[in-house]
Amino acid sequence: MLEPVMFTGGVYKHDLVIELVEDLGGYVLQRNVTQSEVILLLLVPTEDQAALQALTGELRGELVRAPLAGTEVAVVTPTLAIHHLPHTACDIAEYLRRHGAKSNMIGLARGVGRDIAQITEYEAGLINEHDAVVFIFGNFAECIRKKESLYRNISVPVVVTGGPEMPASDLPYAFEYVPAVGRISHRARKATEIGTLDRIIAAVARALDRTRAEIAKDPLTTSPPRVMDAVREQVPEVEYSYSPLPIALNLNGVRVKLPFEEYKDAVEAVTFDEGVRLKEIAAIKPSRMKDYILVRILPASETGFVF
Amino acid sequence: MDPMEVFKVEATGQEEFGARKYREIIMDILQDLGLIRSIGRLYVYIDIEKPVFAVRGLLRTGIPPLTVKDVGDVLKVEGGYQIKINDEEHMADLLNVLWDHYGRERVEQPVRDVVIIASDTPPSELVVADLEAEFMQDLTDALVRIAPEGFRNRRNEMAKDSFFFIAAEETLKPELILEVKEKIRSMENA
Incomplete structure (x- = not known):
């Protein structure tokens, strides 16, 4: 069992951490260097965590659990106008990021209003590429009820946030509803506001756990971090991608941030130690995000084996 | 405590939370734009x-409108007047007014905060900026920000000492405007 953790420490000797994680059979999901500090998102075998903890202590670093690591969460606002941004949406996106998730902010083109709110097929498709989604709504209960049409056709778990207290029965299509957010025109700084952000994180974590449980019933042929590692090794061009995270992890695959037409064949041809090629165990298709490559690992029931 | 004498927010239906929150939003936005003391x-x-x-x-x-003597000290010097600028915020407006009034060739700016005018008439009483007009512009901006998003049919009636702003998703019909005005009048008389 791999445990998601976040290492924060100095740049000096941080390669020892990376080496140790690789020796233990773990994965480095993301490496962010900011001047003299480095933040590493790691997956480490649970039984070997003590070794990493000891090394972290030696390097005067900090190791915390990042429950959302290896997932991508969309933060959706009805538009990108001043009414929703920056405060609430940025606070939520940043808080998700601090807990290890890769958060993407999406502003709908025509999501405003009570009666006129709409979502396009493209937007729904883009949101469905994530592992979970947080919809940020306003202060009126009536509006939040009506705006259900925006997320009714979303297939990933939807966490809805809004202002007023509302019973769950009012929002049958939402995975969970987190009140006390709504439209706010200042940054979250009070203890109660930070507490609300924690509740959103908890709701997202529960949503991801449900997806994990569903995947466990019919396990994936191989794990997404392993695909990420193999792609990184065998398609070295990915390291030259301008994206801060050239390979984004999802619970059921990865998104490789290279042009689809040019690199599709290279990604399909990625071979594992067992002699299996990626195209035999995964569906490789164009992503809705720019012209990236979306890799969706097939479950054991379709390929007939797990490795 | 509210800096305003009266500040009432009324919402129909079961929307007490929304009314309370909009009170906070309105205060935040008016404070951000520095308008709260003028309402x-x-x-x-x-x-x-x-x-x-x-x-x-x-x-x-x-x-009152902002005059030259409000933004700087006016001194009589040899061959004209010197303005020592204290408030640079309206510098661009000030130069425009001086150029219009005296002509470019008679306005000189040897250093950043000093303007010398070659004229016998003092510039002290020239109007640099109409603050009331600026205030009205800022107020309109604030109201557009305050209104819930998506309420894109708007009407704004500005008078010298009051304003009435209405926004809706659907077309604004005269009956609706009258009805809302009546509601607000009853709030004022309550």
Whole structure:
């Protein structure tokens, strides 16, 4: 069992951490260097965590659990106008990021209003590429009820946030509803506001756990971090991608941030130690995000084996 | 405590939370734009069933126009007048006014905060900026920000000492405007 953790420490000797994680059979999901500090998102075998903890202590670093690591969460606002941004949406996106998730902010083109709110097929498709989604709504209960049409056709778990207290029965299509957010025109700084952000994180974590449980019933042929590692090794061009995270992890695959037409064949041809090629165990298709490559690992029931 | 004499927010239906929150939003936005001291009374009416959003405000008027002597010290010097600028915020407006009035060739700016005019008439009483007009512009901006997003049919009636703003998703019909005005009048008389 791999445990998601976040290492924060100095740049000096941080390669020892990376080496140790690789020796233990773990994965480095993301490496962010900011001047003299480095933040590493790691997956480490649970039984070997003590070794990493000891090394972290030696390097005067900090190791915390990042429950959302290896997932991508969309933060959706009805538009990108001043009414929703920056405060609430940025606070939520940043808080998700601090807990290890890769958060993407999406502003709908025509999501405003009570009666006129709409979502396009493209937007729904883009949101469905994530592992979970947080919809940020306003202060009126009536509006939040009506705006259900925006997320009714979303297939990933939807966490809805809004202002007023509302019973769950009012929002049958939402995975969970987190009140006390709504439209706010200042940054979250009070203890109660930070507490609300924690509740959103908890709701997202529960949503991801449900997806994990569903995947466990019919396990994936191989794990997404392993695909990420193999792609990184065998398609070295990915390291030259301008994206801060050239390979984004999802619970059921990865998104490789290279042009689809040019690199599709290279990604399909990625071979594992067992002699299996990626195209035999995964569906490789164009992503809705720019012209990236979306890799969706097939479950054991379709390929007939797990490795 | 509210800096305004009267500040009422009324929402129909079970939307007490929304009314309370909009009170906070309005305060935040007016404070951000530095408008709160110029508004005496504010009445907000929200009917989310229609849906419509309306604000009526009474202004604390009497902001005098900004003259040259308000932005700097005017001194008589040999061959004209010198203005030592204290408030650079309106520098561009000041230069424009001086150029218009005296002509470019008679206005000289040897250093950043000093302007010398070659003329016998003092510039002290020239109007640099009409603060009231600027205030009205800022107020319109604030109202557009305050109104819930998506309420894109708007009407704004500005008078010297009051304003009435209404926004809705659907077309604004005269009957609706009259009805909302009546509601706000009853809030004022309550």
